[in-house]
Amino acid sequence: MAKSLSLIATAAMGLESVAADELRKLGYADLTVENGRITFAADPVDICRTNLWLRTADRVRVKVGAFEALTFDSLFEQTKALPWADFLPENAAFPVTGKSHKSRLHSVPDCQAIVKKAVAENMKTRYHREWFTEDGPLFKIQVAIDKDQVILSIDTSGEGLHKRGYRRLHSAAPLKETLASALIYLSRWTPDRPFADPFCGSGTLPIEAAMIGQNIAPGFNRSFASENWPMFRNNEWKAAREEAEDQANYDRQLNILGSDIDHNMVELSEHNALEAGLGGLITFKQMQVADFTAKQDYGCLIGNPPYGERMGEREQIEQICRDLGQLFRKNETWSFYFISSFEAFETFFGRKATKKRKLYNGRIRTDYYQYFGRKRPREAEPSR
Numbered sequence: 001m002a003k004s005l006s007l008i009a010t011a012a013m014g015l016e017s018v019a020a021d022e023l024r025k026l027g028y029a030d031l032t033v034e035n036g037r038i039t040f041a042a043d044p045v046d047i048c049r050t051n052l053w054l055r056t057a058d059r060v061r062v063k064v065g066a067f068e069a070l071t072f073d074s075l076f077e078q079t080k081a082l083p084w085a086d087f088l089p090e091n092a093a094f095p096v097t098g099k100s101h102k103s104r105l106h107s108v109p110d111c112q113a114i115v116k117k118a119v120a121e122n123m124k125t126r127y128h129r130e131w132f133t134e135d136g137p138l139f140k141i142q143v144a145i146d147k148d149q150v151i152l153s154i155d156t157s158g159e160g161l162h163k164r165g166y167r168r169l170h171s172a173a174p175l176k177e178t179l180a181s182a183l184i185y186l187s188r189w190t191p192d193r194p195f196a197d198p199f200c201g202s203g204t205l206p207i208e209a210a211m212i213g214q215n216i217a218p219g220f221n222r223s224f225a226s227e228n229w230p231m232f233r234n235n236e237w238k239a240a241r242e243e244a245e246d247q248a249n250y251d252r253q254l255n256i257l258g259s260d261i262d263h264n265m266v267e268l269s270e271h272n273a274l275e276a277g278l279g280g281l282i283t284f285k286q287m288q289v290a291d292f293t294a295k296q297d298y299g300c301l302i303g304n305p306p307y308g309e310r311m312g313e314r315e316q317i318e319q320i321c322r323d324l325g326q327l328f329r330k331n332e333t334w335s336f337y338f339i340s341s342f343e344a345f346e347t348f349f350g351r352k353a354t355k356k357r358k359l360y361n362g363r364i365r366t367d368y369y370q371y372f373g374r375k376r377p378r379e380a381e382p383s384r
Helices: 016-025 045-053 072-080 108-127 177-187 204-213 236-247 263-275 314-330 345-349
Strands: 005-010 032-034 037-042 059-068 096-101 141-146 149-155 195-197 256-260 283-286 300-303 335-340 355-361 364-371
Touching: 005 045, 016 032, 016 037, 016 177, 037 045, 045 059, 045 236, 059 072, 072 108, 072 149, 096 108, 108 141, 177 204, 177 300, 177 335, 177 355, 177 364, 195 204, 204 256, 204 263, 204 300, 256 263, 263 283, 314 335, 314 345, 345 364
Parallel strands: 096 141, 195 256, 195 300, 256 283, 300 335
Antiparallel strands: 005 037, 005 059, 032 037, 059 149, 141 149, 335 364, 355 364
């Protein structure tokens, strides 16, 4: 196994720069940021660290090779020439997924079959056998072709990194944990400030805020595909988890409120907070948006209000936006942040956003409306 690797952290459209900033803060440099991915040099142990710590990335992949391919023969030969046996043990299960965009090799099933065959041929040479049982650890290979440029990689994560392990139950239209973390990250919220979500649903935003506030690694309570790889035989994963445990600050007190008009959502949020090991740290209340009252200054309110996608909901959404605008005017030291696909959000809120950013909530194109409150006096800000 190579000591130095090229890793790819994938990210949702619009969040690449956020995930890249996370990587820099984790100590990684010389990042290449492109649509949907960030590529960076790393050691094998960094597979463990990045899977455990990345809050806004979708998954982590090992990049095996990249090249141009205009024909199936070229795809086969160049794939076969890569050092697959350096990564895959003799009994590896190696299914192949694929995608192709604006490329001559547009048949994804054919590309997958060719890559599968090429990898097998490479392994035959190393392991001196004609067939493989594939009953060992999982090495899911991806062939991604964009404008005839091929990237071949192996998934290290297994389930997407948004699967933190605490939200087995969720609301009908849940906010992905990775997106929720990105919204908090973009707000520049710090743990010394109050945090509120008036549309808490299944509790994702308050729970992610609490994990950020106590510096809990988001992947601490789940497993990863690469934990079973033979390259990790010296307790690298155990050491990475112990490091994460040491860095958590479970004693830090936080002021986090999650509220919802639906008492069932409040109960669901409380259940998920317990699953995350955060029982008692977050306050959940059944409450209308208009009834929110700030008891402290300089807080941060982040919400994912209803989008009004269904017929007959527009008037309800308009009133919610008016109520939010009233809250903002009443709480001038607080900063407000909302993700919404409602095109008239600013009109009914009553003012233009201080800053606006295009994001995608799943496949829904949204805007992240950012309303900055009055800045704290310099003497009131925490030392850094």
